Amino acid sequence: xxxxxxxxxxxxxxxxxxxxxxxxxxxxxxxxxxxxxxxxxxxxxxxxxxxxxxxxxxxxxxxxxxxxxxxxxxxxxxxxxxxxxxxxxxxxxxxxxxxxxxxxxxxxxxxxxxxxxxxxxxxxxxxxxxxxxxxxxxxxxxxxxxxxxxxxxxxxxxxxxxxxxxxxxxxxxxxxxxxxxxxxxxxxxxxxxxxxxxxxxxxxxxxxxxxxxxxxxxxxxxxxxxxxxxxxxxxxxxxxxxxx
Numbered sequence: 001x002x003x004x005x006x007x008x009x010x011x012x013x014x015x016x017x018x019x020x021x022x023x024x025x026x027x028x029x030x031x032x033x034x035x036x037x038x039x040x041x042x043x044x045x046x047x048x049x050x051x052x053x054x055x056x057x058x059x060x061x062x063x064x065x066x067x068x069x070x071x072x073x074x075x076x077x078x079x080x081x082x083x084x085x086x087x088x089x090x091x092x093x094x095x096x097x098x099x100x101x102x103x104x105x106x107x108x109x110x111x112x113x114x115x116x117x118x119x120x121x122x123x124x125x126x127x128x129x130x131x132x133x134x135x136x137x138x139x140x141x142x143x144x145x146x147x148x149x150x151x152x153x154x155x156x157x158x159x160x161x162x163x164x165x166x167x168x169x170x171x172x173x174x175x176x177x178x179x180x181x182x183x184x185x186x187x188x189x190x191x192x193x194x195x196x197x198x199x200x201x202x203x204x205x206x207x208x209x210x211x212x213x214x215x216x217x218x219x220x221x222x223x224x225x226x227x228x229x230x231x232x233x234x235x236x237x238x239x240x241x242x243x244x
Contacts, residue, residue: 001231003224006123006217010090011224013232014194018083020235023199024064026079027071035064060235072239080200080240081105083233087195091221092123094187098209098218105201110193113182117172120189122161127153128216137215161186202229203240 001013024035037058060068071079091099100108128138144153164186171181197205202225208214209222230237 001228003228005091005220005224008090011221011228012088013228014086014088016083016085016232018199018233020060020068020233021064022083023071023079023233023236024060024067026082027067027076035061065235068235068239072236077200080203080236081198083199083236084196085199085202085229085232087225087228088192089195089221090190090192092188092217093185093191095215095217095221096191096193098215099195099205099221102197102201102205102208105204106195106197108193108195111191113185114179117178117181119169120165120185122165122186122188122190124154125157125188125217137213157188161188165189199229199233199236199240203237206241 002009003011005011021035021037028035038061039057039059070076089096089099096110127142127144129140129142131137131139142153164184167184168181171184172178206222206226206229209218210226211219214222226237226241
């Protein structure tokens with residue numbers, strides 16, 4: 001599964017472990033109990049044509065759904081820490097920094113420009129105005145005369161970033177070590193990493209980064225990640241994030 005962010009394919013599901021039933025049984029093991037899937041017989045019987053395996057019609061029992069809601073409501077987070085999700089994410093360096101602030105329950109491995117020296121790609125933003133309150137990060141989308149100011153703003157940004165990348169490539173061509181040549185690269189360049197975390201950790205990330213006070217770019221990533229995880233753990237994700 002691949003999700004587009006910033007009009008490009010930026011978030012890819014690499015792997016996952018566990019499901020909603022994993023959450024249920026991680027909680028029920030305290031009482032030495034274990035739940036099983038229930039088959040949605042009504043949906044199975046309505047299926048026309050060659051019927052798939054009945055596992056495709058597995059659903060949680062009513063009691064198990066109530067349990068997941070209870071766990072989420074009362075912040076019993078450890079059962080949600082057993083399912084794991086691995087994503088491959090591509091983002092501008094400055095946005096990656098915001099991802100990496102989320103440490104508990106996550107591990108990351110990033111492309112290293114000590115070893116990779118291909119031409120970096122870079123982000124072309126749509127500009128926002130400076131905020132009235134510095135804590136807000138940015139204001140509304142910047143309004144300007146597209147015949148004059150837009151050309152100057154975009155041209156200046158393009159000139160600065162492309163100049164840095166050209167310098168980077170000259171340093172590489174002259175034999176400078178990639179681990180030093182990378183110093184010249186700007187924050188707008190893209191990087192990529194593997195990000196593995198628990199369902200609980202991703203829910204914490206989502207709730208913080210979907211907030212209107214979060215930077216617009218990372219909110220787009222949070223939306224995309226939420227769509228991926230909602231398809232993998234539908235009942236748990238709804239319970240963990242329904243107040244959003």
